Amino acid sequence: MTTVLETAGQDLRRVDDAAFRQLLDRNAIWKRMVATGDRLPLVPLYEVDLGPVHLDRLLDTGPLVLVFVRYAGSPWCESLLRAYSADLEPALTGLGAHLVAVSPQAPRRLAAVKHRDDLRMLVTSDPRHVLIDALRIGFSSPGADKPLATGRSVLPFATVVVADRSGTVRFTDVRPNWLDQLPAGRIVEAVRPLV
Numbered sequence: 437m438t439t440v441l442e443t444a445g446q447d448l449r450r451v452d453d454a455a456f457r458q459l460l461d462r463n464a465i466w467k468r469m470v471a472t473g474d475r476l477p478l479v480p481l482y483e484v485d486l487g488p489v490h491l492d493r494l495l496d497t498g499p500l501v502l503v504f505v506r507y508a509g510s511p512w513c514e515s516l517l518r519a520y521s522a523d524l525e526p527a528l529t530g531l532g533a534h535l536v537a538v539s540p541q542a543p544r545r546l547a548a549v550k551h552r553d554d555l556r557m558l559v560t561s562d563p564r565h566v567l568i569d570a571l572r573i574g575f576s577s578p579g580a581d582k583p584l585a586t587g588r589s590v591l592p593f594a595t596v597v598v599a600d601r602s603g604t605v606r607f608t609d610v611r612p613n614w615l616d617q618l619p620a621g622r623i624v625e626a627v628r629p630l631v
Contacts, residue, residue: 469593470571470608476500476599477570481538481560484547489536489560492603498532499606499630500599501623503557504573504592507541507583508549512614521555524620531624531631534558540565540574540592542585565590571597573610596623600630 476491483489494500503520505513517537525535535557539546543561550559563586568574573595580589594614598607607626609618 468572469610470573470595470597470605472605472608474605476597476603476605477567478603479562479566479570481536481562481567482543483558483560484543484550486558489558491536494534494536495599495601495603498534499601499627501528501533501535501627502567502595502597502599503535503537504568504595504597505537505539506580506591506614507539508545509583510614512617513539514549514553516614516617517549517555517557517559518553519617520620521553521557524623525556527620527624528627531627533627533631536560538562538567538592540568540584540586540588540590545583545585564588565592568592571595594618598623598626598630606630 478490478492480488480490491500503516505516507513520535528535537555537557537559539560540562542563546559546561549555562568565574565588568590573592574590575593577589577591580591581587594611594617596609596618597605600606611618
């Protein structure tokens with residue numbers, strides 16, 4: 437049974453999301469973000485176990501799915517990583533595609549969640565938010581420097597980017613609300629025509 441407090445919280449979250457979306461629309465932020473047809477910037481990332489990872493080398497062997505998360509320690513981000521590791525990663529591997537989680541958090545903090553939850557995807561750090569900035573999906577979040585442990589306060593919006601083997605973006609999903617996760621099945625549908 438839903439309590440009045442839960443209903444009020446949901447209504448408040450809806451109002452906050454709507455106000456946030458209006459602010460973004462008014463500032464035309466959505467129009468500047470990564471879009472279908474863009475070229476994926478081929479910047480190196482730091483995989484927490486493997487070291488530097490070059491996106492162009494991954495694209496040599498299959499399409500690429502980038503999932504942007506804020507940081508380890510965020511319940512929503514960790515839940516998303518666990519769900520995608522269990523449901524999405526095996527489906528993408530079966531299609532010959534790569535799943536890469538990207539966060540601006542320091543690698544050592546990301547490594548802890550990767551090992552604890554036995555995540556099967558590549559978990560990478562973009563500590564200077566070079567890829568996040570190139571895709572125009574970052575925003576300043578005062579206080580984020582503490583959990584990120586990088587001396588920076590830029591976080592990505594909840595974003596999924598699918599690129600074909602040529603590095604052309606074929607699908608994007610950018611959301612302001614971390615509670616509203618993109619279903620794994622929609623990502624698989626976006627990747628299937630690329631293989």
